[in-house]
Amino acid sequence: MKKMLFWLIAVVALTGCGSKNSTDKLPVLDLTNPNFASDRVEISDEIKSIEYVPLELTDESLIAEILDLAVSDDYVFIYSTRQDGILQFDRKGHFVRSVAKTGNGPGETAQIVSLSVDDENRLLCVSEFFSTSFYSFDGEFIKKVNTLRPYLWQYCIGPNTMAEMGRESIPMDTPGIFSLGVFNLATDDTIAIRQTVGNMDLLPLKETLLGEWNFNGGTGGMLCYSAGIDTVWELGMDGIHPAFRIDFGFSADEQKMVRSEPGAIVDGKYWISRFFETPRRYIVKCFEADNQSRFHLFSLDKETGAVCHEKSSIDAMELFKHNRILTGIGIHNETDGGLPVWPYYSYPGKKLMVQLNTAVEIEYLKEKYPELKQHPVLQKITEDSNPLVTIYHLR
Structure with a gap:
């Protein structure tokens, strides 16, 4: 059935968004229980091999801050500041071309918000506010699709299919908001739509705001979490379903505060920085609300429900100067003694995780952990190199 006028969608399409599982039967990552199964988070048992992609540095491919990236079977696409368009590299790291350059003509872009790939159709998907442009992996502009939906982020999760997250900090009773x-x-x-997430008994729609989004690839598509709720949702080809719960120990009043006041901080609690999924685990990185220099790693075993916890020894504010996504606060790499494991994106359905480290971050980590200087790939990285993309192949 063709899509209706958007103001009707929130009323009608909600009937197709029921959950596979009731929330009380979901796996629960309890951050408040001090009796953890282990004081060390592990991942080496799930890593089969590691592929390193040092991005070639040329005048055309010089990368400043990376804003987004996407990995296909053959290519790595990078959206960076100080560059015009998207940089395309092969899986060896050789620079291929620039696509989606800035401008007002066909195939040109203005304000890119995210990029992803449709591997089945061999397309790069470049999302702007209210439009998506498609390019072949050969750099050819294919088409541009316009939409009136007010999304904040958009990612391809299947052939021609996009998962979208709505705008933050706008009252949920605003027409068209989802x-x-x-x-x-x-x-x-x-395919599916939810007007809002979380316990609607706490606040009326006019007072409920979407908090900061956190997301990553999931087994069925995309995992999404909004600040102030306790459920991580999965967006897939078959709809929108709860994936797992995170127990912060928030009271009802604290939940109301977070969901009605953008940026509200509840003292003494953990806050989600980023998470990812592997075939065996959900793994979450949190910072302390009253001290954002202190980070903690948690893992939840999907089968047993066991929760492991580890506190990072790295000062996050110091690392932030070298890489804002704080990849260096990661899990011990016992596979080949390389960088701490913390993927920028996970693709558990494809059994892949993709990590990004800047050259200055790698130099910082080599000084902090001298054994990294012996790693054959890291030896070749200097502070003037382009970033390093690491691809983990999972069992």
Whole structure:
């Protein structure tokens, strides 16, 4: 059925968004229980091999701050500041071309918010506010699809299919506002949509705001979490479902504060920095609300429910100067003695995780952990190099 006028979608399409599991039966990552199964988070048992992609440095491919990236079977695409468009590299790190350059003409872009790949159709998907442009892996502009949906982020989770997260800090009773949606851009169909997430008994819609989004690839598509709720949601080809819960120990009043006041901080609690999924585990990185220099890693075993916890020894504010996504606060690499493991994106359905480290961050980590200087790939990285992309192949 063709998509209706958007103001009707939130009323009608919600009937297709029921959950597979009731929230009380979901796996729970309890951050408040001091009796953890282990004081060390592990991942080496899930890593089969590691692929390193040092990005070639040329005048055309010089990378400043990376804003987003996407990895296909053959290529790495980088969206960076101080560059015009998207940089395309092969999986050996050789620079291929620039695509989606800035401008107002066909195939040109203005304000990119995210990029992703449609591997089945061999397309690069470049999302702007209210439009998505598609390019072949050969750099050819294919088409541009316009939409009136007010999304904040958009990622391809299947052939022609986009997972979308709604705008932050806007009252949920505003016409057209939604929290999560899955849409087929080829047929103009709405696969699933949720107007809001969280316990709606706490606040009326006019007082409820979406908090800061956190997301990563999931087994079925995309995992999404909004500050102030306790559920991580999965957006897939079959709809929108709860994936797992995180128990922060928030009271009802604390939840109301977070969901009605953008940026509100509840003292003494953990706050989600980023998470990812592997075939066996959900792994979460948190900072302390009253001290954002202190970070903690938690893992939840999907089968047993065991929770492991580890506190990072690295000062996050010091690391932040070298890489804002704080990849260096990661899990011990016992596979080949390389960098701490913390993927920028996980693709558990493809059994891949993709990590990003800047050259200055790698130099910082080599000084902090001298054994990294012996690693054959890291030896070749200097502070003037382009970033290093690491691809973990999972068992």
